[in-house]
Amino acid sequence: MITAVDGVDGIAMQVFRHSDKIPFELRGAVIAIGNFDGIHRGHQEIITKASRLAQELGAPLGVLTFEPHPRSVFQPDCEPFRLTPFRLKVRLIEALGVDVLFAIPFDLGFAGKSAEQFVNEILVEALGVRYIVVGDNFRFGKGRAGDMALLENMGRTAGFGATSVELLVSESEEAFSSSLVRTHLKDGNPTRAALLLGRYWEIEGRIQEGQKKGRTIGFPTANIALGETLHPAYGVYAVRAGIESERDIAWYDGVANLGLRPTVDGKVPLLEVHLFDFAEDIYGSHMRVALV
Numbered sequence: 001m002i003t004a005v006d007g008v009d010g011i012a013m014q015v016f017r018h019s020d021k022i023p024f025e026l027r028g029a030v031i032a033i034g035n036f037d038g039i040h041r042g043h044q045e046i047i048t049k050a051s052r053l054a055q056e057l058g059a060p061l062g063v064l065t066f067e068p069h070p071r072s073v074f075q076p077d078c079e080p081f082r083l084t085p086f087r088l089k090v091r092l093i094e095a096l097g098v099d100v101l102f103a104i105p106f107d108l109g110f111a112g113k114s115a116e117q118f119v120n121e122i123l124v125e126a127l128g129v130r131y132i133v134v135g136d137n138f139r140f141g142k143g144r145a146g147d148m149a150l151l152e153n154m155g156r157t158a159g160f161g162a163t164s165v166e167l168l169v170s171e172s173e174e175a176f177s178s179s180l181v182r183t184h185l186k187d188g189n190p191t192r193a194a195l196l197l198g199r200y201w202e203i204e205g206r207i208q209e210g211q212k213k214g215r216t217i218g219f220p221t222a223n224i225a226l227g228e229t230l231h232p233a234y235g236v237y238a239v240r241a242g243i244e245s246e247r248d249i250a251w252y253d254g255v256a257n258l259g260l261r262p263t264v265d266g267k268v269p270l271l272e273v274h275l276f277d278f279a280e281d282i283y284g285s286h287m288r289v290a291l292v
Contacts, residue, residue: 013094015101017067019126026100027128029062030054034135035178036065038083039092041198042135042176046165047096050133053163059130060099064122065089066106072228073106080228083178088204088288102127115141115150124158136164170195188233190291200240200290203229203271207285221257221272222282224289231269232291234259241273242288249288252278256289 016022032050036043047063054061067086071078084092086103093101104110104122113121118141123129132151140146151162168176176196184193185201194200205224222241239256242249254275260267273289 011090011094013090013098013101015090015103017103017105019102019104019122022127026060026062028130029060029100029127030057030131030133031062031064031102031123031127031129032133033064033140034138035069036063036084036089036093037069038178038181038197038201039089039096040176040178040181040196041170042165042168044096044198045168045176046133046135047093047098049163049165050131051097053131053133057130061097062100062102062127063093063098064102064104064127067103068106070106070111073108073111079231080226081182081230082228083181083201083230085204085228088202112142115146116154117141118146119151119154119158123160129160131160132162134162134164136166138164182230185230185232185291188235190232190237200292201232202288202290204286204288205229205271207283207287221274222287224271224273224287226269226271232258234269238292239273240290240292241275242290243282244286244288252276254278256291 014026030050030053032047034043034046047061050063051061053059069082071081090101123132132155134148134151136148138148148162148164155162170176172192172195174180174192174196181193181196181201184190184196190201203224203226205227207222207224235258237256237258239254240251241254241256242251252275254273256271256273258269258271260269271289273287
């Protein structure tokens, strides 16, 4: 069990990176299953449905997801696409009131498991699930052969229930989907992305010590590498930046340039954040930057 994940302090939700040795009190949970990249409003509805069922049944509320994202396993050379790296995903899922997160390691060996193996080995034997909640487009197992009908049929034999949540659309008739959020961000439209997410989209990371040239012109910046995070449209953004401490996070207004460091002849995409009316030394701190 891990209660502080990859440097994430203050996590009350229990997090497991493997499905073996699950404590008895966490078996019989109601579990929402999915990749949940972005934790957009559609994902939130799935987890909310699971939460209502958990309350009715007096059972723990769990989320089961896969790490790394299956797309990065099947397409290892693809461009960065993740909306929520694991560290931030943990924060967002915990904020929804989830008791336990199962982050199952995903590799080609795991991808070769049949849908029936996944249900029997993970859901039944390892987790002893009581109820499963998924999106109505959820597919799983080798060749994506598993679907809602299979979950319902196997559940009747194994003793768990299963239900799905229909694909939802926003007020502007856009489907809540991670792919559409990515499209809006790459088009330079964080507002439309935020309407699907239910919050501003964030880039997070450790603040790097750069060349400090911004200080010489009265414009010091905190620099964050994008890493595996999606690269949205390059440009200048109004931002809200949160600097994490052990148990808290302090938010500040600012402006950020996202790009190839044009003033320093850089080649690697970098987010350079300038905070208004701020003069503290924060090198090495962890920062969350919301594109407004």
